[in-house]
Amino acid sequence: xxxxxxxxxxxxxxxxxxxxxxxxxxxxxxxxxxxxxxxxxxxxxxxxxxxxxxxxxxxxxxxxxxxxxxxxxxxxxxxxxxxxxxxxxxxxxxxxxxxxxxxxxxxxxxxxxxxxxxxxxxxxxxxxxxxxxxxxxxxxxxxxxxxxxxxxxxxxxxxxxxxxxxxxxxxxxxxxxxxxxxxxxxxxxxxxxxxxxxxxxxxxxxxxxxxxxxxxxxxxxxxxxxxxxxxxxxxxxxxxxxxxxxxxxxxxxxxxxxxxxxxxxxxxxxxxxxxxxxxxxxxxxxxxxxxxxxxxxxxxxxxxxxxxxxxxxxxxxxxxxxxxxxxxxxxxxxxxxxxxxxxxxxxxxxxxxxxxxxxxxxxxxxxxxxxxxxxxxxxxxxxxx
Amino acid sequence: xxxxxxxxxxxxxxxxxxxxxxxxxxxxxxxxxxxxxxxxxxxxxxxxxxxxxxxxxxxxxxxxxxxxxxxxxxxxxxxxxxxxxxxxxxxxxxxxxxxxxxxxxxxxxxxxxxxxxxxxxxxxxxxxxxxxxxxxxxxxxxxxxxxxxxxxxxxxxxxxxxxxxxxxxxxxxxxxxxxxxxxxxxxxxxxxxxxxxxxxxxxxxxxxxxxxxxxxxxxxxxxxxxxxxxxxxxxxxxxxxxxxxxxxxxxxxxxxxxxxxxxxxxxxxxxxxx
Numbered sequence: 001x002x003x004x005x006x007x008x009x010x011x012x013x014x015x016x017x018x019x020x021x022x023x024x025x026x027x028x029x030x031x032x033x034x035x036x037x038x039x040x041x042x043x044x045x046x047x048x049x050x051x052x053x054x055x056x057x058x059x060x061x062x063x064x065x066x067x068x069x070x071x072x073x074x075x076x077x078x079x080x081x082x083x084x085x086x087x088x089x090x091x092x093x094x095x096x097x098x099x100x101x102x103x104x105x106x107x108x109x110x111x112x113x114x115x116x117x118x119x120x121x122x123x124x125x126x127x128x129x130x131x132x133x134x135x136x137x138x139x140x141x142x143x144x145x146x147x148x149x150x151x152x153x154x155x156x157x158x159x160x161x162x163x164x165x166x167x168x169x170x171x172x173x174x175x176x177x178x179x180x181x182x183x184x185x186x187x188x189x190x191x192x193x194x195x196x197x198x199x200x201x202x203x204x205x206x207x208x209x210x211x212x213x214x215x216x217x218x219x220x221x222x223x224x225x226x227x228x229x230x231x232x233x234x235x236x237x238x239x240x241x242x243x244x245x246x247x248x249x250x251x252x253x254x255x256x257x258x259x260x261x262x263x264x265x266x267x268x269x270x271x272x273x274x275x276x277x278x279x280x281x282x283x284x285x286x287x288x289x290x291x292x293x294x295x296x297x298x299x300x301x302x303x304x305x306x307x308x309x310x311x312x313x314x315x316x317x318x319x320x321x322x323x324x325x326x327x328x329x330x331x332x333x334x335x336x337x338x339x340x341x342x343x344x345x346x347x348x349x350x351x352x353x354x355x356x357x358x359x360x361x362x363x364x365x366x367x368x369x370x371x372x373x374x375x376x377x378x379x380x381x382x383x384x385x
Numbered sequence: 386x387x388x389x390x391x392x393x394x395x396x397x398x399x400x401x402x403x404x405x406x407x408x409x410x411x412x413x414x415x416x417x418x419x420x421x422x423x424x425x426x427x428x429x430x431x432x433x434x435x436x437x438x439x440x441x442x443x444x445x446x447x448x449x450x451x452x453x454x455x456x457x458x459x460x461x462x463x464x465x466x467x468x469x470x471x472x473x474x475x476x477x478x479x480x481x482x483x484x485x486x487x488x489x490x491x492x493x494x495x496x497x498x499x500x501x502x503x504x505x506x507x508x509x510x511x512x513x514x515x516x517x518x519x520x521x522x523x524x525x526x527x528x529x530x531x532x533x534x535x536x537x538x539x540x541x542x543x544x545x546x547x548x549x550x551x552x553x554x555x556x557x558x559x560x561x562x563x564x565x566x567x568x569x570x571x572x573x574x575x576x577x578x579x580x581x582x583x584x585x586x587x588x589x590x591x592x593x594x595x596x597x598x599x600x601x602x603x604x605x606x607x608x609x610x611x612x613x614x615x616x617x618x619x620x621x622x623x624x625x626x627x628x629x630x631x632x633x634x635x636x637x638x639x640x641x642x643x644x645x646x647x648x649x650x651x652x653x654x655x656x657x658x659x
Contacts, residue, residue, distance in 0.1 A: 073547055093550040106548035110566045119562070120552035167552065 022085035024049045024175050024207035025070060030079035031231075032065050039065045041231035042079065047175075047209060047224075049084075052201050054210040054218035057228035057254070058383070063211045066228075067177050070209065071100045083174055094123075098175040099168035103183055105160045107152035113139070113163055114148035120171045138170040141200060158189045165200070175207045182217065194220055215255050219243065227251050229383060247289055249377040252301050259307070259345055261300040263373065265292050274373050276300060280339050284317040288373025297376045304334070306370035307347035309354055309362050318365025321345050323358050337364070409625070416618035423615060433615040434623075443604065443620060450600040452515055453590070454583035457522035458576050464523070465530035465575065466568065469538045470560075490528035498524055499592040506593070513595025521589035526582055530575040537571035537645030570642035577635040578646070581628040 025047040032040040040062040047053045055063040068074040070081055072093035080089045088096050099120070107116050114135055121131045139145050142162040152160055161181055168176055181197075182190045198221045201208050212218050218225050219239035226236040227250075235247040246252035249260065263278035269285065274292055277283045278300055292298055312318035321337035328334075329348075335356060337345040347364065349356070356362070416434070419427040437443050468487075472480050490498075502521050506513060545567070549559040590600045599607075601620060608617045639646050 071551060073551070092555075093547070094553045094555055100548070100551045102544050102548055104542070104544060106542070106544040108545060108549075108563060119549070119554075123553035123558060167548075171552065 022082065023047055024051065024084060025053075025209060026080075026082040026085075027066070027070075028080040028082070030066065030069060030081065031077050032062075032069060032074060033077045038231050040069070040076075043228075043231075043233050045226060045233065045236070047207060050205050050207055052198070052208045052210065052221055052223045054212060054222040054225045055228055056212055056215050056218045056225055057234075059213060061228040062231040063213075063228050064179055067100070067179055067209065067211045070175070071098060071177050072096050073100075097173055098177055099171055099173040100177040100179065101161075101164045101168050101181045103180045105152075105164040105181075105184075107160055107163055107167075109152055111151075112148065113144065113150050113152070113155070116152065116163055117167045117170055119167060124171075134170055135166075138166045141169070141203070142166045143196075157185050158193060161185065161193065162196075165197070169200070169204060169206070172204075173206060175209060178208060178210045180212050181210075183212070190217070197221060219255070227254060245287075245289075245372055246301065246374065249299055249374060250383055252299075252372075252374065257304065257346060259302040259304060261302065261343070262376070263298045263300040265294050265296045265298050265373070268292070268294060274298075276373055279341055279343075280319045281317055284368055284371065286368050286371035286373060289375065292373060292375060298373050299376045301372040301374065302366050302370060304346040304348045306366040307345070307364050308349070308366065309347075309356070310365050311363050312365035315368050316365040317368060317371070318363065319345070320361055320363055322361045323356055326356060326358055337362075412618050412621045412625070415613075415615055416622045418615060421615060423613065423618075433619040437616045437619045437623070440616070443601065443616075446599050446601040446604040449515060449598050450584055450602070453518050453522060453598075453600055454580045456515075456519045457526050457583050458579040460519065460523050461527035461530045461579055462572060462576060464527040465534045466572070468527075468531045469534040469568075470564070472535060473538055473543075487528045487531050490525050495525065495586075495588045499589045502589070503592050512597070513593050514597040517593035517595065518590050518598055518600065521593045522583050522586060524589075526579040529582065530579060533571055533575040533578070533644065533646045534568065535645070537568060537643065540643060540645065541567055570638050571644040571646065574635040574638050574644040574646045577631040577638075581631040584624060584627055 023046040025045070027043055027045040029042050029044060030040060031038060031042045039060075043062075043066065055066060057063050065074055069076050070083075072088070072091060072095075076089065080087055082088065083097055088098075108119065111119070117135045117138060118131050121134060126134070135148075136145070139148065142165055144159060144162055144166065147155065147159065152163065155163065161184075164181065178197075182193055185193065194217055201221075210218065210222065215225075215227075219242075222239060224236065224238055225242055227234045227242065229250055235242055235251045242251060243255050246255060252258050252260065261278045261281060263276040263281075265274050266277050266283065267275040269275065272287060272290065273285050274288050275283060275285050276288075276298060281300075286300070288298070310316065310318075319339050321339045323335055324338050325336040326333060327336075331350070333349050333356065335347045335349065337347060339345055345364070414426075415423050417429050417431065419430045419432070468483070472483055475483065499521060502517070502524070503513075506517055511517065541564075545563055546559050549563045550556075554562060584600075585602065586600075587602045587606060590603050591606065594600065594603060601624065605617055605620055605624075608614065608620075635644075635646065638644060
């Protein structure tokens with residue numbers, strides 16, 4: 001687990017005294033049922049102090065329900081929630097040391113920006129002068145100084161989003177929960193705010209629990225991510241781990257378009273590698289998920305960017321395939337190819353490496369270290385799309 | 386092809402409109418006519434208003450009407466806001482039953498429940514008077530108010546209240562700082578409508594007023610038993626003005642703020658939504 005604490009812990013747990021005890025958030029066998037449907041099906045998670053943790057997954061995977069349970073807006077059917085070692089499972093939302101940035105911001109339309117941000121401080125009966133300085137400070141942090149008197153309806157989407165963030169951050173919560181906070185914004189603004197959000201998180205050092213269906217966004221910002229499916233956590237780890245060594249086909253598909261070549265495990269090595277055989281590729285040795293058995297039908301994951309138009313010699317393996325389509329994406333070219341058995345293969349290449357023509361066959365290969373083997377699960381892969 | 390103007394329906398509509406509004410115009414015209422017998426136009430005067438204003442019975446009854454309107458409006462608003470808040474969290478079935486009960490108070494003939502209350506109060510030996518009228522008005526005014534407040538609450542996103550709770554407000558504080566301020570335009574509009582309904586009401590006021598309380602609408606009814614005087618027309622015009630101002634203000638508020646009364650007042654969807 002990576003644990004980035006950029007500031008002293010005191011900022012993260014104001015008013016509560018003492019050192020943070022235990023992880024910022026701990027979910028223990030947490031579950032929530034709606035009738036017969038188990039929206040969240042018993043998850044265990046530990047989130048470190050100061051960590052930027054994301055929960056991602058397709059809609060209906062249980063990520064938002066989990067977040068709302070941490071906030072206290074939904075009561076768990078089973079399990080416990082701890083914040084810095086303190087059991088908060090039975091506490092009402094207003095008694096929890098966590099705050100939420102809601103999907104549609106939920107700014108109070110009858111209050112101006114200043115009063116929106118001051119809302120929580122006034123609930124805590126903070127002295128007037130303190131309210132003024134803290135609101136000014138936080139508006140400066142989110143770059144909204146000078147907008148104090150504006151109504152939310154007079155602000156752009158991005159500005160509203162930052163008011164929502166400021167409104168929660170000004171309370172210096174132990175944990176900040178964010179429910180798809182950028183979901184309503186256009187792509188360009190999203191990118192900009194992703195960066196800003198990440199910088200703000202590092203500046204204030206508060207633990208962020210972030211929910212999104214956009215894996216790219218989660219990977220860009222997070223220290224760790226949890227990929228959820230049908231109320232369970234399919235895999236949890238650093239973005240790099242999840243991307244490079246996905247645990248299941250569902251994860252491999254969800255975290256980015258990848259080539260999945262059907263393969264069969266032929267031998268299990270001592271060093272965690274396997275020998276496998278795939279149609280059109282032949283035998284090769286590569287790493288994979290622990291626990292695969294000889295004879296098991298597996299799947300070899302090869303990222304499109306790992307595929308190159310080079311012969312398969314030395315530490316490489318590969319296939320021959322025909323180009324069926326090309327797409328120029330500015331800095332790179334995305335190629336759709338077809339292998340001898342008709343199965344599709346994707347390759348992305350830097351522009352101008354070597355001219356590629358539609359209809360021609362190429363010898364393609366990848367480094368063996370770029371291959372990752374995992375157990376076959378077609379249903380999972382389909383669910384991820 | 387150009388559609389022909391539907392001439393028959395145009396004429397019919399125009400005639401009907403004239404017939405409907407002529408009496409109202411007549412009331413206003415007669416209230417400023419010098420002729421005490423209301424036969425011919427003998428010139429403009431405000432004399433009858435002065436007569437009405439200095440008539441102690443009219444003044445007393447006007448005050449009664451104001452008291453009844455204020456009390457029944459206040460009580461109905463409390464009922465409506467509570468009912469609205471409850472019904473948001475009620476089960477679908479409970480809500481259906483509740484809605485049916487609410488609408489029935491508007492749809493049922495007023496004479497019927499006025500009679501019912503008359504019998505009830507007499508059995509319970511509760512005297513008739515101002516409070517009996519207030520009770521009767523609350524029966525139907527609270528139904529109108531409930532419909533308006535409910536419509537407004539339905540258009541409010543629950544996430545605002547969730548956000549307030551998340552920021553540390555307990556239930557009462559959430560209501561005070563978020564729910565109620567957002568409801569306020571609807572509450573004002575409901576109040577204005579109820580005041581004018583209460584002023585207009587004759588049946589309940591007549592049945593339950595007894596000897597001690599006589600709202601101005603009942604007074605008018607009594608006065609025309611003898612013959613229609615210019616004074617009655619002056620009182621009628623004054624009542625109409627009160628109603629028009631209330632409705633007009635309610636309409637204006639609804640045009641600029643979401644109040645939940647848009648459908649009721651026939652003001653477009655724009656206002657009915659956030």
